Amino acid sequence: MAVSETALPYDEPSISTVLNLAGFLLALNMVNACLDKLLYCGLIGQLFIGILWGTPGGKWLDRDTETAIQQLGYLGLIMLVYEGGLSTSLPSVRANLFLSIAVALTGIGTPMALSFILMKLVSATPLQAFSAGAALSATSLGTTFTILSTTRLIKTRLGTITTSAAMLDDVVGLVMVQIITNLGGSSNSFSPVTVIRPIIVSLGFGVGVVLGCRLCIGPILRMIFAKRDMIPGVMKTLQFAFLVYTCLLIGLIAGATYAGTSSLFAAYLAGVMTSWIDDFFEGNLQRECHVTSNTDDFAESSCGNIAQDMQGRSTHPAAPSIPHEKTPTGKLAYEKYYAPPVSRVLTPLFFASIGCAIPITEMFNGIVVWKGIVYAVLMSIGKLVTGIWLVRLSFGRVSNVIRALSTPCHYVALFCTHMPKAEYGRKGSKDQGNRDGQADNRSQEQPVARGNESEQQSGPDSNGGHEGHDGAGSNTPAKGHAGQPGQPAPSVSSPPKPKSLYPPSILGLAMVARGEVGYLVASLAESKGIFGESPAGGSSEAYLVVIWAISLCTLIGPISVGTLVKRVKTLQQRRINSGGPDPLGVWGI
Numbered sequence: 001m002a003v004s005e006t007a008l009p010y011d012e013p014s015i016s017t018v019l020n021l022a023g024f025l026l027a028l029n030m031v032n033a034c035l036d037k038l039l040y041c042g043l044i045g046q047l048f049i050g051i052l053w054g055t056p057g058g059k060w061l062d063r064d065t066e067t068a069i070q071q072l073g074y075l076g077l078i079m080l081v082y083e084g085g086l087s088t089s090l091p092s093v094r095a096n097l098f099l100s101i102a103v104a105l106t107g108i109g110t111p112m113a114l115s116f117i118l119m120k121l122v123s124a125t126p127l128q129a130f131s132a133g134a135a136l137s138a139t140s141l142g143t144t145f146t147i148l149s150t151t152r153l154i155k156t157r158l159g160t161i162t163t164s165a166a167m168l169d170d171v172v173g174l175v176m177v178q179i180i181t182n183l184g185g186s187s188n189s190f191s192p193v194t195v196i197r198p199i200i201v202s203l204g205f206g207v208g209v210v211l212g213c214r215l216c217i218g219p220i221l222r223m224i225f226a227k228r229d230m231i232p233g234v235m236k237t238l239q240f241a242f243l244v245y246t247c248l249l250i251g252l253i254a255g256a257t258y259a260g261t262s263s264l265f266a267a268y269l270a271g272v273m274t275s276w277i278d279d280f281f282e283g284n285l286q287r288e289c290h291v292t293s294n295t296d297d298f299a300e301s302s303c304g305n306i307a308q309d310m311q312g313r314s315t316h317p318a319a320p321s322i323p324h325e326k327t328p329t330g331k332l333a334y335e336k337y338y339a340p341p342v343s344r345v346l347t348p349l350f351f352a353s354i355g356c357a358i359p360i361t362e363m364f365n366g367i368v369v370w371k372g373i374v375y376a377v378l379m380s381i382g383k384l385v386t387g388i389w390l391v392r393l394s395f396g397r398v399s400n401v402i403r404a405l406s407t408p409c410h411y412v413a414l415f416c417t418h419m420p421k422a423e424y425g426r427k428g429s430k431d432q433g434n435r436d437g438q439a440d441n442r443s444q445e446q447p448v449a450r451g452n453e454s455e456q457q458s459g460p461d462s463n464g465g466h467e468g469h470d471g472a473g474s475n476t477p478a479k480g481h482a483g484q485p486g487q488p489a490p491s492v493s494s495p496p497k498p499k500s501l502y503p504p505s506i507l508g509l510a511m512v513a514r515g516e517v518g519y520l521v522a523s524l525a526e527s528k529g530i531f532g533e534s535p536a537g538g539s540s541e542a543y544l545v546v547i548w549a550i551s552l553c554t555l556i557g558p559i560s561v562g563t564l565v566k567r568v569k570t571l572q573q574r575r576i577n578s579g580g581p582d583p584l585g586v587w588g589i
Contacts, residue, residue, distance in 0.1 A: 020060055024053050028348035039562035040150045043143060043351045044555060050355020057360070066356050073353035076346025077142045077516060078267045079338060082249060084145040084154065084163050085271020086331055090279065092160040093272075100161050103386045104168035107511050111136045111382035121371055122542050128532065131180055131525040132546045136379045138173025139166040140515025140554065141264060142350055147510055147558055151565040158390075158503050158587040162510050165386065167268050171202055173517040174262035180524050202261040209252070209269050213276060221277065225284050241328035242337050245274050274330035281327070350516075357519050358551055362539055371541075372548020379549045380556060383511040387504030390587060502568050503587040506561060513557030518550040 031045030053060045061069070093100070115133030118124040124132070144166040148154035154163065175198040224231070234240060249270040256266030363372070522543060525531050531542040539547075571583045582588050 020053075021065075024049070024061070024352075025345065025348070027053075028352060029344060032348060035562075036150055039559060040147065040565055041558035041562040042150070043146050044558055046348050046351035047355040047358075047554070050352030051358055051360060052355075053352070054356030056356065056358055061356075066353075069349050069356070070353040072346060073350030074516075076342060076348075076350040078253065078264065079342045080142045080145045080347060080350070081167075081264045081267040082271040083149070083334065083338075083342070084141070084167075085268040085273075086275050086334060087149075087154050088163065088272055088275060089155065089160060090272065090276060092157060093164055096157065096161050096164070099389060100164035101168065103161060103165035103389050103507070103511070104172075106389070107139065107165060107169050107383050107386045108137045108172050110385055111379055114378045114382050117378060118375070118542065118545070121375065122545055124531075124542050128525075128530060128542055131521070131530045132542065134173065134176035134180065135518045135521035135525065135546055136382070136514060136549055136553075137169060137176070138514065138517035138521070139169040139383070139511050140513045140517065141166055141170045141268075142347075143513040143515050143554065143558060144510055146347070147513070147561050151561070153506070153565070153588075156584070156588050158506060158584065161390075161587075162507055166511065167265070169511070170517055171262055171265045173521060174264065175199055175202060177517070177521055177524060180521060180528065180530065198260060201259055202265065205256055205259055205261045205266070206269065209273070213273060217273075217277075218280075221280050222284075225281065236328065238328040238333055238336065241330065242333040245270075245330045245333055248273065278329045278331060281329075285327075354515055354519065354554070357523070359539060359544070359547060363544055363548055363551075365544070368541060368544045368548065372545045373552070375545050376549040376552035376556075379514075379553055380512050383553075383557075384508040386511050387506075387508030390504040390507055391501070500583050500585060502564065502583050503585065506564055506568075509557055509560040509564065511557075512553050512560070514550045514553045518554075519547075522546045522550065 027049050028046050031049060032042030034042070035045045036042040051057045054066055055061075055063075112130070112133035115136060116126070116129045118129045118132055119126065144162060145154070148159045148162060153159040179198060228236075249267065252266040252270045252273075253263045256269075257263045363369070526539060526543040531540040531546075533540065568583050575582065
């Protein structure tokens, strides 16, 4: 009897299938909860669950189910990146843009350069070494966002720099995907268009979104805000906001994919745009309320309630206000409609799908193991060096040497200003002498003031951590020697970078984790024959070494970050109770 092709026949799944899938989802969430409590790295447990249930391990999931898990997991990755963009602070991104670019370029260039050691390690060609470096140059966005969200660092300055740099790394990695796809496996097919086109498309898409927000969406939002009283009530509901922001997300992803750039990059831009729209309405409401509150006390209290609702906070119980619904925002729509299924179903499926992609049965060959470990160590170092951008270098001794060498110059200046009064003539000699005396006094007091300033500034440097609390302390000596009449007050300087190595260590270790893009680039290079001919039914040696590096980095990064953050949390709680600077300093703000 022929099976009808007009519809899928509905068959009740067997009890074994139901128990298998239910146990799979339950195990993913239980392992995640336990490891998050211990080391903030529940995603590692989800990777191992994917290995155990999938093709690399027990093969308890058939190929169709694994394919469905991979596809649903990619939706979870998109929503993770979207949430990361939604949590991004635009002022913080602008303030740390050049630092994020420096971190990203370091995290791309160093692994690419170190990957050419494969030419000696596995007798790879330059094209194979380039493909391996492309796979290891990308940072796992899903892993990075999950780590920062779990440790509650995503909204800090450190989290902003890390996510921005990881996004840039991932965009470059996905550009590499297009390049390797165009190369096909033959170095003769290489052309400048192969490299330039994906880069130009990605830059053009990002610039186009920014210009569209400023020139098109901005005026439309201002018109909507001005005529918001004429808008129907249904358009002011949270359901309508959910529909609008979902269309924005899907539209950007579709446009970016068809244009030739990364869908994850588009998801991040959609999150940033949503955050920008929320900030636009919040800022206009606050400005309008500030104007009306000067003449109406009730309006002032109502404006305070509106501002709190825009930020997702409930109003104070003691504040008199009229009951009203929270203003619909993109963040509120995400928390109500997206967050529960993403955190409990889609995100666990994403990390499980990564575990299913690890060919663990082919990796335990003696030669492959030690080569993979060596390459993984080099690739870890290639990302750890990114933390050097947050290291504060103290030049106290160098400043003392320069000050000692310049001391004779001060004495020469004093001798030149202390000249006999007869040389100036008799007229006005008394006034000139008084001015000379005042100059002598100022020139003698200036080195003393500088010495006091240097002593007060170098005092905190001798301690273990010179963090965000040092910002106020560093301005104290400036106020002390600039208090003379006639001299302008010095401008407040930005807080110095902390001497603590916790921020650069967390940044470097968070960038170590690879993942979805690395496996994608490596799999494409293997399928295109770039890594060389594979033995019958197996994988090439270069591919297995690259997979070893990706897998070890994906395991080492989150575990190390979780351990380090747990230590930082303990120090923060201890210093809150006993007093003292924050170990993260200005990077934890």
